[in-house]
Amino acid sequence: MTPIQITIAGAILLVAVGLYGLLVSRHLIKVVIALQIMVKGAMLAIIVAGAAVGQMNLAQSMALTVIVVDTIAAVLALALIVQIKRRTGTLDAAELTQLRH
């Protein structure tokens, strides 16, 4: 296998690990961490694609967008999590049934 193929396999496995964490975690902060892992896999895949087609600068500009949006999403999610903890007293996603009503 070439380094490009090894890296794309690693990126896919990172997305898979993040997806597993997203499925099995009920702690809201762990959910954010799992999402971060998935996004890192996607960003790595973008860079590998850029390396494969010889357009690294275009891939870098796309990866920059991914990093910025991912950071904003994480900051907002963590602020919401702190609010949820203060209002409901729990970080268990399964116990947040008040949102249904």
Add this chain to the structure above:
Amino acid sequence: MSLHFLILLAGLFCAAMAVRARPLTAALWLATLSAIIAIVLYRLGAHEVAVIELSVGAGLITVLLAFAISMAEDETMPASIVPRPFAWLLVAVAGGALLWLLLPSLPAARQLAADAPFIVQVWENRLFDLVLQMVALIAGVMGVLSLLGETRATGTTANEPTPRMEGEQ
């Protein structure tokens, strides 16, 4: 190639530990994963993004996670709703499908157009993305400020005594 493989293996180990560990430890494993991803990006030739990933992924996000965990003060680990074998099955199907779709197509990838310098790509070719990033940054800052401001207002109302009117007993 073997060094590249070992670095990626270390990254996957960090990701697995971040999924398994308690929140604060998981944040540290995530920071290590970010540092390893930055090394991989640098080795692939994405030098600018590697620096940004190291500073933002391993620095800013870790500090924010530690801050949120210290504010929430909740290290409990509730059991999963989704059965773990079913989760493994879903992950295997999704990961297998991605591998099956992407790996064979990589050698056939062709260079579509000449690659412009990074500065030109960011400030000219993807200017719309840049403007959207700025809007998203401002919206994110406003969102966090409104959330924290709401907390401060609630805390002030709860802690301070109600002012009395003149002549009130």
